[in-house]
Amino acid sequence: MTRSWSLECSSCGKTRSADGLPGVCDCGQPYLVRYSCAPPPAAKSLLVERPWTLWRYREWLPLGEREAPVTLGEGGTPLLAALRLGARHGFADLWVKEEGANPTGSFKARGLAAAVTRATLAGARRFVVPTAGNAGVALAAYAARAGVAARVYAPASTPPTILRQIRSFGADLVLLDGHIGDCGTAARAYALESGAVDVSTLREPYRIEGKKSLALELAEQLGWTLPHAIVYPTGGGTGLIGMWKGFGELMRAGWVSGSLPRMYSVQAAGCAPVVQAFRAGAAGCTPWSDPRTIAAGLRVPSPLGDRLMLAVLRQSGGEAVAVADAQLAAAAQELQMLEGIDASPEGGATLAAALELKARGVVKPDERVVLFNTGAGWLYRG
Numbered sequence: 001m002t003r004s005w006s007l008e009c010s011s012c013g014k015t016r017s018a019d020g021l022p023g024v025c026d027c028g029q030p031y032l033v034r035y036s037c038a039p040p041p042a043a044k045s046l047l048v049e050r051p052w053t054l055w056r057y058r059e060w061l062p063l064g065e066r067e068a069p070v071t072l073g074e075g076g077t078p079l080l081a082a083l084r085l086g087a088r089h090g091f092a093d094l095w096v097k098e099e100g101a102n103p104t105g106s107f108k109a110r111g112l113a114a115a116v117t118r119a120t121l122a123g124a125r126r127f128v129v130p131t132a133g134n135a136g137v138a139l140a141a142y143a144a145r146a147g148v149a150a151r152v153y154a155p156a157s158t159p160p161t162i163l164r165q166i167r168s169f170g171a172d173l174v175l176l177d178g179h180i181g182d183c184g185t186a187a188r189a190y191a192l193e194s195g196a197v198d199v200s201t202l203r204e205p206y207r208i209e210g211k212k213s214l215a216l217e218l219a220e221q222l223g224w225t226l227p228h229a230i231v232y233p234t235g236g237g238t239g240l241i242g243m244w245k246g247f248g249e250l251m252r253a254g255w256v257s258g259s260l261p262r263m264y265s266v267q268a269a270g271c272a273p274v275v276q277a278f279r280a281g282a283a284g285c286t287p288w289s290d291p292r293t294i295a296a297g298l299r300v301p302s303p304l305g306d307r308l309m310l311a312v313l314r315q316s317g318g319e320a321v322a323v324a325d326a327q328l329a330a331a332a333q334e335l336q337m338l339e340g341i342d343a344s345p346e347g348g349a350t351l352a353a354a355l356e357l358k359a360r361g362v363v364k365p366d367e368r369v370v371l372f373n374t375g376a377g378w379l380y381r382g
């Protein structure tokens with residue numbers, strides 16, 4: 001049977017074909033990709049001979065049998081045992097997924113590779129993205145790889161090295177005073193006037209599919225088992241939502257069994273709309289005014305995927321935690337000095353949150369816990 005996929009609105013449930021360049025549903029909410037069938041069991045034995053990029057899971061991804069992806073070798077990042085860190089803090093089974101090892105230095109490569117692949121196959125020649133930083137670098141690189149144009153809107157306060165990276169891949173960078181929400185408004189206006197494809201978080205359905213590879217890869221690296229707890233730095237939510245979608249699909253296909261991981265979302269104290277909504281028992285977020293944090297990727301005051309994120313946290317039995325900038329910076333430094341991992345501030349935030357969750361008894365010392373260093377620390381320096 002040939003596998004195909006269609007799109008289903010995550011809110012109203014309306015479906016449509018995946019033809020063309022799908023944006024959001026008429027109701028304003030994101031579409032999710034639904035496949036006609038699960039990957040065949042034989043897909044597992046094919047893995048031994050495939051390179052370690054996310055396309056080794058092509059039977060799980062939106063890529064036809066005869067289609068070629070736009071790729072820089074994204075995915076296949078190390079899952080590192082954090083023995084010294086674990087010993088210091090009393091974790092018996094602590095791991096770090098080192099996403100800084102991706103092309104362009106962050107896990108954004110996974111989503112943009114998938115989004116640029118689908119859109120260019122549908123004929124797109126021009127792209128736009130609003131960014132807190134790393135999505136802009138990733139779009140710039142994948143657009144160059146595909147030979148198409150990219151416009152990036154970023155806050156003027158974005159770390160300078162990230163801005164230099166965006167320009168160096170040839171993207172047309174526009175700086176704005178404000179945050180990623182303001183950049184999103186400008187990006188939508190530009191998309192309307194120019195016909196550029198808007199690859200903002202959850203405004204097209206394929207970045208989520210790229211991020212889903214995090215779940216597949218983690219499961220394979222752990223011998224087709226899942227950890228007890230995942231601590232993830234949450235901004236727009238693609239990582240959290242994509243991973244949860246991946247775990248569910250793995251479970252339904254019978255590639256893993258047992259319990260799903262508890263998903264813990266970490267935000268910066270200076271921009272924590274998901275934490276606030278989680279604690280209030282709300283279904284969606286209230287926009288955060290005056291968002292401030294050195295963890296650029298977490299400076300997302302009003303995420304479009306708020307309802308999906310909150311549902312993941314609740315369904316999984318996890319929660320949301322806020323950490324102060326001083327804490328996340330100190331934790332990032334600890335990852336560097338104790339494990340040699342070049343942690344970004346967002347990666348540091350996961351360690352800071354894990355310490356808090358363990359101190360509160362929410363995460364137990366012998367549980368298998370995976371932290372995500374979502375980006376390389378050098379992008380935030382100089």
Ligand SMILES: *Cc1c(COP(=O)(O)O)cnc(C)c1O
Binds near residue numbers: 235375
């Ligand atoms: C974008 C980003 C995040 C937030 O990820 P989402 O999946 O959008 O929630 C975290 N860390 C880094 C380094 C990022 O670039």
